[in-house]
Structures are given as structure tokens and as C-alpha cells.
Amino acid sequence: MKKNLAEFFGTFWLVLGGCGSAVLAAGFPEVGIGLVGVSLAFGLTVLTIAYALGHISGAHLNPAVTIGLWAGGRIEAKDILPYLVFQVLGAVAAAGVLYVIVTGNGSEIGGFAANGYGEHSPGGYSMTAAIVTELVMTFMFLIIILGATDSKAPAGFAGLAIGLGLTLIHLISIPVTNTSVNPARSISQALFVGDWALAQLWLFILIPIVGAVLAGMVYKYLSSE
Secondary structure, eight states, X not given: OHHHHHHHHHHHHHHHHHHHIIIIXXXXXXXOOHHHHHHHXXXXXXXXXXXXXHHXXXXXXXXXXXXXXXXXXXXXXXXXXXXXXXXXXXXXXHHHHHHHHHGGGXXXXXXXXXXXXXXXXXXXXXXXXXXXXXXXXXXXXXXXXHHHTSTTSOTTOHXXXXXXXXXXXXXXHHHHHSXXXXXXXXXXXXXXXXXXXXXXXXXXXXXXXXXXHHHHHHHHHHTOO
């Protein structure tokens, strides 16, 4: 239960910090943080929680990461479902807090940093572009995670590599899909937006998981003796 709660609070922090920066601070008149700031915010949430709670649960914060680590032989199948449940619950709780904050000045939630493609892509990118983006970005994210946490990797730097990796992923892909690579983050925002966000949610659940599984299999092969 302690591991599950660590995943809850870690994913809560990721969604609150990352999506919160996108919704509240990205476009703030004259002093907004922009896409670079949002990218850094997502990376910083992972970096800080990796060092704060990583020793308790591994700080997956992401169903795709959990499943990818299983595919890479790092965790047992019995640990997957509890982690996924608490990750989604943490993400939804953070979205709920963010909803209260965003509507506190009478504003509508708008897109609420939900992930989308086609007319709901920030740059108008197609479903095919979204699939390729989410697949490749999640694949590389898991390669970074698996490599940085390998017993042969330099000790103590995993959180830094993973956090910066997620920052780079957002710098590349926010214009395409608003960047998911994390089904829990996508689910939480889509539940509050409803409508189109729920209709397109399948992509942001399925494709990151596929990318993560492929990365787990590839890294397992690369690191085998």
C-alpha cells in the first residue's frame, strides 16, 4: 500500500505541476512561461518526485512506464494493476484540484491541457502524426528510464536523466498532441473536458503502452549478456 500511495502522490504532482503550468501559466499575459516553461514543468515534476519517492515505489507515475518496465523484466506482473489504479486516481485527483483553481476566477476550463489530434492538436497535426509521435516519444522515454535505472548505470543520476528526457519529449511534441506519453495524464484531463477529449482518448492510452512495451523488449535484448 505504501508503494501504491507513493504512485498516487507522485502522479498527482506530475499532473498538477505539468498540466497546471500549461493551463494557468503558459499563456499568462506578457509573462507567460510558454511551451518551454511547460516542458520544464513536466520534467521538473518527474525529477523532484524521482528523488522524493523513487526509493519507495520506483516513481513510475505513468501506466505506460509500469507496463514497459514489466516488458523489460524489471517488475512482476502482479504489481501492474495496483500501480495503474493508483496512478490514474492520483492524476484524476490532481485534475480535480486544478479544476477548482482554474474556475476560481470564473473562467471556463477550455481545453484543460487535454491531448488531441486533428482539429484538437495545437498545431493541427493528423491522427497519423499523433500516433507516430506518441509511439516514438514513449519508446525513447522508456529507453531512457530503463538505461538510467540499470544497475550498470552511474548511481544517483537516474532522476536527472529521466526528468530532462521528459522535458525534451515535451519540447518536441507539445505542438503535435499536447504530449501524452502517459495514459493517466491523458485520462485525467479528458474526464473533465469530455466530448472530443474522451472520443480521442483511445490513442493516448493505447499508443504509449505499445511504445513502452516495444522499448522494454528492445532494452531487454540490448542489455542481455
